[in-house]
Amino acid sequence: MTVEPEHVRMAEALLFAATEPLDEATLAARLPDGADIDAVLGTLQEQYKHRGVNLTRLAGKWTFLTAPDLSWMLEEERETTRRMSRAALETLAIIAYHQPVTRTEVEEIRGVGLSRGTMDVLFDAGWIRPRGRRRTPGRPVTYGITEEFLIHFGLDDIKDLPGFDELKAAGLLETEPSGLFRDLAGADTEDKEIDPEEEEL
Amino acid sequence: MTVEPEHVRMAEALLFAATEPLDEATLAARLPDGADIDAVLGTLQEQYKHRGVNLTRLAGKWTFLTAPDLSWMLEEERETTRRMSRAALETLAIIAYHQPVTRTEVEEIRGVGLSRGTMDVLFDAGWIRPRGRRRTPGRPVTYGITEEFLIHFGLDDIKDLPGFDELKAAGLLETEPSGLFRDLAGADTEDKEIDPEEEEL
């Protein structure tokens, strides 16, 4: 079967420029009368068989598509710098200061529920990890910080995090907790020893 | 010069998939280290030379386009191009051929004031951009054309504008003020000197 090379070119251009896959009837209508559509498509398919793009038949229509083995090239990885939300920052700080700590405890300390996304962001950043489970009813998962966290914040050890008094001295705590609740302010640090007996996950 | 066929396939896939022309640096970044981009592009250009789509260089970037001789049959795929006023087109040509050029210089060449809308239309089309400022009194903004302009008009470089070299040789592309009407039309055209040392905006 001989194919008119000009018809192959035309079909090639049509398929390339088309905004959607073309069926054979459409191609036939656009090519000169008497063009052998099957032969033209067969030729094109053969010519593109081993190329970076292939002529593919999808749902009875024809289109050029990137060769499947090269589709990975079409994915570009890009790093974007983002700022953390306040909720994420606070959660991270609480986990760092109180680890191992459960989700419920974080919520209790912050006084608000934790949206699903907040923890995800911290996992995504690689700064928190599940540490184990509390030996309490429901056996909730406890969280702690990761080595990456230490590296990112330039800490040798989690114990290097300044304590509450130091924060206050550094002026980071501007408001004096009111006297009524003073005894409670220190309670958070005591909580750390609530359950030292946690299981490793 | 031997070319790694796999590199050709990769470049082909990338150029087919890209939504805009790709420059050599972008291609190089996506191909394996040490790929000979020039040879790869040369090979692709040669392979597609007589096909229904060709590899074309526009604004220093590479893209596949349908062969020019087949445009007649691609009526349906054609993009609807906006119709531009004569004033807009003339202004565009003057900016393209004379860039960097100030608004006043454009007006002088056309012998008529430029309505606000004229430049707006060209900005909207993404064809012109501010380039810098003349180091002359008033520090007028100069304008030039964009990469999109080159791509739209199928040009690789501003020197590929039709008749560019001849016009330049004939001195018709100089923006030297003619001095005409100076005595009558007022002083606003007076201060313009050619200063190739324009500042970047």
Added chain:
Amino acid sequence: MVDKGSFDNAAQVNPDVIPLPTNSLVVDLDGYEGPLDVLLVLARDQKVDLLKISILELAEQFMQFVEQVQKLKLEVAADYLVMAAWLAYLKSRLLLPAQEDEGPTGEELADRLAFQLRKLEAMRGAVEKMMNGTIVGRDQLRRGQPEGVRIIRHSKYECSLRDLLQAYADQKTRKGITNPLRLMRDAIFSVEAALERLEKMLGKLPEWTDLMSFLPENLTDPFRHRSAQASTLLAGLQMAKEGQLELRQSNAFGPIEVKKRKSGK
């Protein structure tokens, strides 16, 4: 005198130009792109190379053009009038013998005008060639449905140690002031705790006893004390309802006394 024919010619040369209708009351000067455009159209009518046009003739034609327009329409754009005035001046320079130290000669000015017309004509030609050239999207098409390159974003978070500490300090501070939920939990003496305490102690006190004596000792915090009072009363009411004890109050605001209920009664 410019005849009608020359304008018809102009219209043929440049179809975008709206020809000057000689018998209309409104002359559409908008059809022309300024005085230079009119000059260029008039110059083309001379049907010679722009390098060889007669500027003198051109000046004459332009001034007649403006006159004609003015006859039909009172207002003529200022730049046309400026051009007419300048051409009148140019004409006088060309006709009068040149004088020393009077700036450029008439010939020089005429050359400049001719040059400017050539420039404009060159740009007109360029527009035509540009539009007739290969235009991407019209003559050469891009791929109709490129797959595009997917971008997988990896987020890198910007966060300093200071940000972290500040966040911790902020939430601590905030909690100290406005976090009542947390405070309630710790500061209140819960009903459950009161129930437990009351149940444990009741057996030891068989006679009528002031309910307030069942309160935990050492309640220094007045808030916690009031909470314990309320909870213990609630616990007492609950237990009375369950039939475990009896409650009595002999006078308003008097002490509430409690006694364990004898079983089987």
